[in-house]
Amino acid sequence: MKKPFLIMLISTLGFMLTGCNFTEEQIAEGIIKDYYQAIINEDYEKAFEQLQLYDYDAGHYTEGTTLSHKEAKAFYLKKINFLKEQNYELKGFEIIEVEYEDGHSFWHHIKLKVEQNGQKFEWNEVADIFEGKLLIGERDDPYAKYRDGKMNFEIEDLKGN
Known part of the structure; x- marks a missing residue:
């Protein structure tokens, strides 16, 4: 009698834990999709609202700005204007993988389709959710810093990319 009860208890706990993680993953995917689709639709105010904003100080990211x-x-919109001056357009995106670190922490791998000056590129980046906001991490796209949440740099200093 104890064995079936124990199996049922373990199964129920496993299902509950998986269900909770799945919900967090769905929420993260919703934020990610909202952000990238807003960039594609040129709804930059909506994209801005999805982002975790941060400063970069002495080689380290700060929590907040x-x-x-x-x-x-205003600074984010200035960064977007720089992208427009570079004829940069995000044409599409795809969530290609969800990577788990410890069964609870996870991040998404995103494949981007970008067009710049008529040339097409595919870039990869990693997106994480921090305090309900999108944090763009590792990336191939050299122009990602002009659409992410980094707030304290001089745009003119970075034109040489």
Whole structure:
């Protein structure tokens, strides 16, 4: 009698844990899709609202930014204008993999289709959710910094990419 009960208890706990993780994964995928689709649709204000904003100080990422929401939004739109000047367009994206670190922490691998000055590129990047916001991590796209949440750099200094 104890053995069937124990098996049922373990199965129920496993199902509950998997169900919780699946829900977190769905929420993350929703944020990711909202962000990339907003970039494609040129709805940059919506894209901005999806992002985790941060500063980069002495070689380390900070939690948050010293800019006000209004200042951060203005800077983000300035970064987007730089992308437009470079004839950069995100044409498509695909979530190609979800990678788990410890059964709970996970991040998504994204494949991007970008067109710049008539040339087509495929770039890969990693997206994570931090405090309900999108954090773009490792990336191939040299222009990713102009659409991510990094807030404290001089755009003019980076034109030589």
